[in-house]
Amino acid sequence: MSSSSAAKGKAPANGNAANLPNYELPWYSRYLISGGMPGIGKTTSIHCLAHQLLGDGYKEGVLELNASDERGIDVVRNKIKSFAQKKVTLPPGRHKIVILDEADSMTAGAQQALRRTMEIYANTTRFALACNMSNKIIEPIQSRCAILRYSKLRDQEVLKRLLEICEMEKVEYSNEGLEALIFTAEGDMRQAINNLQSTWSGFGFVSGDNVFKVCDQPHPITVQAMIRACLKGDIEGAMDKLDELWDQGYSAVDIVVTIFRVVKTFDEYVHL
Template structure:
């Protein structure tokens, strides 16, 4: 039985099974090559994954909605669950539709309904599974049509929805499903998996390179592994500088220097660094987002300064998202940051 696989065997098989049947010279994207095969291999969200393991063991799967940010294992979890529930019948008893597929009312009425009506021989207590990735992008009309299909074929078919925001799925569907929420992955969890991939692929790297991958991924395992493969393919060595060349985002060391100049009240130095970043072609959103993430990690900033800095950066970020993306907005933000630690006497008019 699939469930009888031990965690250790699952991990070993996970590296090999994904490439089975591929030509020797065919290189799979690492994000697919090292996609978990079993629930034991999934990184993070331990409590939620344990609930899925219980479902896999008992065999009675409810309709489920898994919500959370991109790249944290939502779709992979459902695929692993389906694989462990259905075993050899997986290919013919699972229908997967993602955002690239047309998912209007016609698809619900024809393709999904046709699959639900299809007869498949399964072990007792098992059901066909329809997996809808990025379900929150489905139209309201399609969701309404899907609700009726879920009711009619609930005895033979189960539905699994993966989405970023569960509140964009209509209430009637939510009420029919068990809702599981996935949290973002921790830095330590991403580092552990990246090092496993590096060891398997014999990737030369240093600690700064791994830290840069984690920083740029922001909790997204898929992005971290894609950036790792891109950096290795492009440069042959994973270092911090090489990673930031690949992801094309402002280098945090440069941004950190700008933040520290603001903290010391050195307006000219801070604006000079800002202009350098702007001239390199980075967008306002890239710069302000990196400023926020870097500010949180600077340990030398006092608690008061850090709070004030994040407050001003937040207001500027809001204006940028509203469409005001000029260099003037960023310069104004830098000026306000410089003002935080300056003595009030510096702003008093000179006595004649």
């Protein structure tokens, strides 16, 4: 996020910044859009980059706003503009950074105002936008940004982090509990960690049944049994499982969504 005209070979302003790499980006990559589903590390990645670039100047040199809460044009005109005008001491060749989370929630007017602000303060401030759908960002902003598209996390990546947390926090769990956390998270690390904490706080043990109680989702084993009964032509058995789900209070949408997710886990290719 440094300017292409950043000075080379100069001593850093402080000791901790001495080891910072001297990033040189072309003009079209001075701004960043990270897009993808929630809970996969978009905003965290931007914060890590800001820490790496600014060192001790991170606290003073970064402004973070959640655009879903502060989405109007006044935010751009007041908060962002004031921050861009503020003088901050940073390592040589570094710039202030504005992080806009949920940027796709900004109104069209606010995005137009942001585009103009990005142009005016290009020499002092860099902008990093995190969003779920980058196509909701207006084209003039997209054309000024390097766009990074994040894919959802793989099950093994979610499992690795959950195991680390369970070990550090002394959480008791079963393998079925971890599988349930991964199933309910759907690649969303934030959701997986939240479900882990809620299950541990509520039950003191992370099992499959406890996880599905916390998440209030149809148990995939019940749904799987219903589908298997259908495949065997056992309509009565399938209806019994469906009635069981109805009695537990699940809606048709909950059941259908879980059916599709369970079918994806089948070894054989099942057509519904």
